[in-house]
Amino acid sequence: MARKPDKGIRERILTVASSLFQEHGPDGVGLQQIINESGCGKNVLYREFGSKDELVVAYxxxxxxxxxxxxxxxxxxxxxxxxxxxxxxxxxxxxxxxxxxxxxxxxxxxxxxxxxxxxxxxxxxxxxxxxxxxxxxxxxxxxxxxxxxxxxxxxxxxxxxxxxxxxxxxxxxxxxxxxxxxxxxxxxxxxxxxxxxxxxxxxxxxxxxxx
CATH class of the missing domain: 1.10.357.10 (Tetracycline Repressor, domain 2)
Structure with a gap:
């Protein structure tokens, strides 16, 4: 049975990234840290945000x-x-x-x-x-x-x-x-x-x- 997509994953990634960017600044946060703390895979992150720049702009x-x-x-x-x-x-x-x-x-x-x-x-x-x-x-x-x-x-x-x-x-x-x-x-x-x-x-x- 195919896994249903998580409709809240984009918001979860953005919320985690926002907290990290707020604390450390965009330059002080890597994508792997965001992936680890949001509990998503790299492919999922890039599906929702094509690049770190796109994620920063959303933040x-x-x-x-x-x-x-x-x-x-x-x-x-x-x-x-x-x-x-x-x-x-x-x-x-x-x-x-x-x-x-x-x-x-x-x-x-x-x-x-x-x-x-x-x-x-x-x-x-x-x-x-x-x-x-x-x-x-x-x-x-x-x-x-x-x-x-x-x-x-x-x-x-x-x-x-x-x-x-x-x-x-x-x-x-x-x-x-x-x-x-x-x-x-x-x-x-x-x-x-x-x-x-x-x-x-x-x-x-x-x-x-x-x-």
Whole structure:
């Protein structure tokens, strides 16, 4: 009797590879280690992913999607408050960056592994960062910022700073300060009274793996 194909094998391989890439980086993980830990054969892995590069791209795409899922969950309660959404995004990143085991943004961390500008992994990483900046600019425009580009760039720099400092400082990071800076920047950009911290707190709960 022929063995039925394991419909979850691709997801299992990707989950194992994602955990290993997250911990060691793409350069620090070999395919044999992924094969051993996922419990699949070499032929099965190559059936699902034609090469290590293809597997890395799938991992990075998962990280990219995790980020946008985080954003959507964070801003959903503030659908009519784009200024508050910008602050809430910084709060979500702040909380995540101070969580145990945080290692920084996996997309940015993976960039040095792909110096070729036309490599699919590098293109995905660059496209992700442009898309993230475009999203922040759109929210800044909706909030009525006098200079949406400048406000979006300030928020982006805060996010990148949290990713960098959180990987080193952990729970001793500058999350509360980053949220305060974000609130001040948004308030100054939109004019008028000081913008209230979303949900009445300096932090916004955030799920998912670090990204």
């Amino acid at each position: 990075l795409d998962r990280c990219r999607q995790d980020w946008f899922d985080l954003v959507q969950q964070t801003v959903r309660p503030l659908a009519d408050d784009p200024a508050g959404q910008l602050i809430a995004i910084v709060g979500a990143v702040a909380e995540r960056s101070e969580a145990p085991g945080f290692r920084g943004c996996p997309l940015r961390n993976s960039l040095p592994s792909f110096p070729e500008h036309d490599h699919p992994a590098r293109r995905l990483i660059v496209d992700y960062h442009f898309a993230r900046r475009d999203l922040l600019r759109e929210l800044a425009e909706q909030a009525g910022a006098r200079d949406p580009r400048a406000l979006a760039d300030k928020i982006m720099l805060l996010i990148d700073g949290l990713h960098a400092s959180g990987a080193v400082l952990g729970e001793q990071g500058a999350g509360e300060t980053a949220v305060a800076f974000a609130t001040e920047a948004v308030s100054a950009a939109v004019g008028g009274s000081r913008v209230a911290t979303p949900l009445g707190d300096s932090r916004v709960a955030s799920p998912g793996i670090p990204a």
